[in-house]
Amino acid sequence: MILTVRKRLALTTLAAFVLQVLPLPSWLATIRPPFAVIAVIFWSLIAPRVGGVGLGFLVGLALDVYRGVIFGQHALALAFVAYITARQHLIVRNKTMFEQTLFVALMVVAYETLTWSIDGFTGHATGGWMRWLPVLVAPLLWPLTASWQAHENRARR
């Protein structure tokens, strides 16, 4: 059975969301890759018409609700990431895996910078350098999405 793009998108994004909020021991949580962010980047890159700014906003809002932080924080950050990715998807998709990985790192930097600034503006704890670990961890995961990218490209042909 082949699922439609929308269903695949919904299922993988939900799985990524669960992985991102799953309770883990502290040390594991610190180095946990931002799965939901990667899912949003992935789908904004592969199917910018289906997943894009709207997807980023929804996933972000879900994160805000689940974590109990200020409404709109992750929504804004992820909508921004999705917007840039969807905007540049034709360029980024034709890059080598290494260059794509750099792009993902840059997007995670943008995401963390936005949430970090909002934490600061609203008077919450902003954390030390460990907050920026996802910038290193997320790109490590990106090459793993390569086979799926190929699969998605084939499915659409």
Place this chain on the structure above:
Amino acid sequence: MSNAAASRNIPTRGAAAGLRFFGYALLALALMWIDQRGGWLDSVRFALQAAAYPLQMALASPAAAWQWTRATFEQREALQSENAALRARIRELELLALRRADLERENRELRNLRLAAADVASQWLTTRVIAEDLNRLRQRYTVDRGAMHGVRKGQAVIAGAGLIGQALRVGPWSTEVILLSDPEHAVPVQIVRTGQRTLALGTGREGELTLPLLPLQTDVREGDLLVTSGLGGVFPAGYPVATVSRVRRDGGSPLAQVEARSTAKIDRDRVVAFLWFKPAHPAAPAPALTPR
């Protein structure tokens, strides 16, 4: 297929995508502004917390199932020895309770204070931790009791060995508990040995607190017990909070650098309790000075 067509690699029109992002960004900013300004979104939060509850339970279930399995297959001998130990402990506590009743009576006579008769806590509600969020930015538990069970915002939460935090956001069936070690949490404490009062702040590391407001020459040593001072209007006085684990005195700084470890094991306690106390009791929290 229409879905496939929708996702075909057609470049999005820049202006339309930009406009859409602008709209979403504006919406997000408006949400943040409203949320930060006032309590307008509190009822929304209450409802959403209820919606998140089943997901939290589902995510917590593998760990719960594992613990249940382990408990089920635990050796008979282990259970028997634990049973024996518990019986011994109960006898011990019964003796203590007898002695205490006597002391209470004596105290009442001596001080002629009816209020001192009973403990400051009038009621407990034990609850299970169903989700935890432990990192450098947030140290929170989500527990499976909420407004429907009478939990209120700001209520003190204790674990076996001492204070563990307070209720922060109360949903209908679940409550988010901010732990002592959350970097945004502060608890007014008192050093038992000297009576010195100060604040213990969270650090973002499990069970670790810092006392950043003690002058260099303060009499504080490793091993000193810190208890709640009863100031601040949240916690009753006299509950154990932490023991001082490290004291550093740098000539360069006017303040001593004091670290403490909470007496409750924050990464291990799966069952915690909400506390109700008698407002008229001498050890009840002093009302906060500034009205909210």
